[in-house]
Amino acid sequence: MTSNGANGDNLINPADAAEGTLIGWREWVSLPGLGIEYIKAKIDTGARTSALHTFELDVAHEAGVKIARFGVHPYQRDTETVTWCDAPVVDERSVRDSGGHREWRFVIETPVRMANREWPIEITLTARDTMLFRMLVGRTAMRSIRVDPLASFLTGRPPE
Template identity: 30%
Template structure:
């Protein structure tokens, strides 16, 4: 069986979220985390009679002023126990979202949490890394974007 080659990610990557109209969001690649995470606040459930519950959050990324604080709503979500970086188990809402790396879209689970005390608004965990057949080189950064930029530069020179 021919498997596609593994792609290398650095310890930090710039990722896109096409459904949220976000490009070049700084993400920390964390092989110690199982689930990926996105920085959100004001996470709450809204209900309307006869309608499914809606999870509403404010997406926060000061690096993207147009998206900083924008409200996102999800009708498909789960509440799950997630172990935080300090070892505590917290209940968090988890959604499925598409993240783009190396120009390819990957659907993955993302827990929604207030990451304001963290340096990066997005964390990429093992479940996403396995799916995309990635390996991590901690000495590198932004390999996905650099590869696409080089490919784009080659196309424009032709």
């Protein structure tokens, strides 16, 4: 699958890359169902579930369905740009964060677009103010995807 080059770098064989979509440890993704055109995400195979930074999260019942309404700052270090979202709550669960703390979170399902592909994923909603990335893509969201931990933005960058 990989081979060591003369300088010890890992080289990806193009034939192996065709076996599944190859992405880096961080990528720009879109969440079209939430109206988020681009958000930088950390691809985290150690995390089970994906997470999205949200604020002013409110959950209400409409016609017997729980609806989460929340704001998202899609860009790092930018609290001026806001996308307001709403989505049905598909679950509520206890999630252990990277510090080992347990937190009760609402879960939504929405399409993610990455590497010219789109598919539905579950995302937990949480405050990620202190985290470097506004979104984390967990391993349950990775279908036929391979991650090169040494690469970034293999699927491209958003237009300026």
